[in-house]
Amino acid sequence: MSDAFVEISLPPGGEAGCDVARAARLPQFIGAPADVAVRLDRLKVATVGAGSVGRGILLHLARLQVERIYVVDPGRFKGTSHLTHPQLLPGRELDESKSLSISRLVKQLSPKTEVYAFDGGVESLPSTAFGDVDAVMLATDHLAPEVEIGQRCLYLGVPLVQASLDGPTAVVQIRFFGNNSGNSACPACGYTSDEWTLLNKQTRFSCDGSFEGSPSAQSKGAPTMSTSFLCSLAADLAMVQLIKHVCSLGVSPIETMLEYSTYNHRTTLTRLSRDEHCPCDHVQFRRAQAPQATLSDCTLAELACAAGFGTGRSEVSFTIGDRFVYVASVLCECGKCEEINRFTADNALTTGRCACKAAPAQRVEPASPALRRFEAHRTVHSSIAQPILHRPLGLVGAIDANCVLVRQGDEAVLFENGVHNGRGT
Amino acid sequence: MKVRTIDSRAREAGLTAGEVGSTRRAGWPARSAGAGAAGKGLARLDSMKLSDRNARLYEEAVSRCHGSAAFRSRKAAELLSILKLCELAPSRRLTVLNCDLSEMMRVTLAMEVPVPCRDAGGEFTVRERAVLGLMYHQEALIRPLPGHAFVVILAPANVWHANVSLEIPGQPLCLGESLPVGPRSVEIILSSYGALSMQAVMIDEADPVGVMNIEAAKWWQQNTHLIPLSDTAFLEPSKRRERESAKERR
Numbered sequence: 001m002s003d004a005f006v007e008i009s010l011p012p013g014g015e016a017g018c019d020v021a022r023a024a025r026l027p028q029f030i031g032a033p034a035d036v037a038v039r040l041d042r043l044k045v046a047t048v049g050a051g052s053v054g055r056g057i058l059l060h061l062a063r064l065q066v067e068r069i070y071v072v073d074p075g076r077f078k079g080t081s082h083l084t085h086p087q088l089l090p091g092r093e094l095d096e097s098k099s100l101s102i103s104r105l106v107k108q109l110s111p112k113t114e115v116y117a118f119d120g121g122v123e124s125l126p127s128t129a130f131g132d133v134d135a136v137m138l139a140t141d142h143l144a145p146e147v148e149i150g151q152r153c154l155y156l157g158v159p160l161v162q163a164s165l166d167g168p169t170a171v172v173q174i175r176f177f178g179n180n181s182g183n184s185a186c187p188a189c190g191y192t193s194d195e196w197t198l199l200n201k202q203t204r205f206s207c208d209g210s211f212e213g214s215p216s217a218q219s220k221g222a223p224t225m226s227t228s229f230l231c232s233l234a235a236d237l238a239m240v241q242l243i244k245h246v247c248s249l250g251v252s253p254i255e256t257m258l259e260y261s262t263y264n265h266r267t268t269l270t271r272l273s274r275d276e277h278c279p280c281d282h283v284q285f286r287r288a289q290a291p292q293a294t295l296s297d298c299t300l301a302e303l304a305c306a307a308g309f310g311t312g313r314s315e316v317s318f319t320i321g322d323r324f325v326y327v328a329s330v331l332c333e334c335g336k337c338e339e340i341n342r343f344t345a346d347n348a349l350t351t352g353r354c355a356c357k358a359a360p361a362q363r364v365e366p367a368s369p370a371l372r373r374f375e376a377h378r379t380v381h382s383s384i385a386q387p388i389l390h391r392p393l394g395l396v397g398a399i400d401a402n403c404v405l406v407r408q409g410d411e412a413v414l415f416e417n418g419v420h421n422g423r424g425t
Numbered sequence: 426m427k428v429r430t431i432d433s434r435a436r437e438a439g440l441t442a443g444e445v446g447s448t449r450r451a452g453w454p455a456r457s458a459g460a461g462a463a464g465k466g467l468a469r470l471d472s473m474k475l476s477d478r479n480a481r482l483y484e485e486a487v488s489r490c491h492g493s494a495a496f497r498s499r500k501a502a503e504l505l506s507i508l509k510l511c512e513l514a515p516s517r518r519l520t521v522l523n524c525d526l527s528e529m530m531r532v533t534l535a536m537e538v539p540v541p542c543r544d545a546g547g548e549f550t551v552r553e554r555a556v557l558g559l560m561y562h563q564e565a566l567i568r569p570l571p572g573h574a575f576v577v578i579l580a581p582a583n584v585w586h587a588n589v590s591l592e593i594p595g596q597p598l599c600l601g602e603s604l605p606v607g608p609r610s611v612e613i614i615l616s617s618y619g620a621l622s623m624q625a626v627m628i629d630e631a632d633p634v635g636v637m638n639i640e641a642a643k644w645w646q647q648n649t650h651l652i653p654l655s656d657t658a659f660l661e662p663s664k665r666r667e668r669e670s671a672k673e674r675r
Contacts, residue, residue, distance in 0.1 A: 147567050188567060200605040203569040279566035279607065281493040315491050317528070374558035374577050374595065379528045381491065410493065 005116035052084035054139035056235025167226035170262035178254030296394030343397035530561035
């Protein structure tokens, strides 16, 4: 998981965590497999949104004493938060980080659970941040992170459970996106034009020029207008669906939407399906380890071959990590254009040797700052990267690449350094 | 001090300055200056035929168009509309110099438009042509992007404009706080024309939406008599070009 997360630990000399085992209350579910306890012991879940609904989900996960929990929320408590947030006293923790607050509570409830918090927006996390989890729980009011998480989970093949509610109609909906393939539904598949309009309204940017890598979009929306019991019902039903999936209880919740309507006490289960016109990229990455010790030792040709793609066809493309761009040529201070053909981190200068020999190893830059931004390739195709296809990535600038995406049409393989949880290839 | 100007044709179309201001604040002009001016003419866009050169550019770019199916078809459609806009616009107003659909859509455009600049000695000058880099990211299909994510000014250098940052590499041109999901390239180009010619401009540095060059914004507040740099609509030939043509005819 990403370094962006802070690992939460119990304060030394502070209040001791609870050491009661889950088995003291966990029932023997009828028809459940024998290894339910083991499955829960190994369960790793990320929760995006730690507000009225997400906080409830996290408390449930803590009480199940799962192996690892990641919490993502850029929000702060408001004066009214205690009206809908479970286990939050009025006036306490005002303006404090929601993610850090609940993470500390989770750690106290379940000291053996590894707890990681990220006090920021999901779009700021590396693209593979959810690569090692078994499921992502989504409980946010904002549509932009919803689309972003949906896309990431689809790429990585991670199940996504989305809990949402509508206060005025007192309806709770739980969507379970299985992400078994690129043809699975994603949250954006169900969007109407009203939702796209709302998405536009909710997103604002600062004028600091950030976009590539870490956008500074701020999703703005009204606070959750609901009652605490509807919020907790959404959290409870989301957990029901997660546990049905993890522990194989009854009918699989994959690709379903569970809806509870308060007014007529009706529960409806409908199937989710992909919208053929969904603008999201409905492609699933196969995941594989680097064929060499590290990705820096691998060549692009080698990776394409390991992925089962031939580089003879120009449509093989490569995306290196979250920040590397490919620069084909630069302009030396002497005014001469020099082919450079290497990767460089965003906004970093590129070092090379100019043919003019004015300086033995002078610093060179792309033709102009404008060109640098315009000409740099975030994803580079084999035809453009031809000069470096057979050179190890570490020798062409991508020295600490942590992942490489190799893609041909709608097939994609994500190569990573180190060991992952074995999902995919 | 808050100054907003409005394109004369947009005014004819019934848009008040307040409306233009409010749409700018919302990040995307419902009818940008150029679009307002060109609204009627744009109706012919779909029926425009491509010249041989532009048809070749299109075919070559489409043959190297990669990415997901949705993005591939979108990029091809956007490029086609840009090329048709080149055909529709007066001679030399807009030319596609280069286009690449292999990754995101990248189109290098030459645009006949007045561009405010300040040379090395600090002298204010207006150039008559800009080379723009238009970028259409895949992310633009699924989430709003900031207004400066689409257009960079490749030439001239040292643009002196409240919506063009000198600090951020690449001379990005800000078209608003954010652009909605899936904006149309034609709208982006027309908005760029409106912004560069200062037919639609934001120069209030205290506005929460913000400007990208505060010094330039303050300078323009002192020099509002220069705004707009041209009131010629995008689909109208430039006055200079008309004078030249008349001279030739004589």
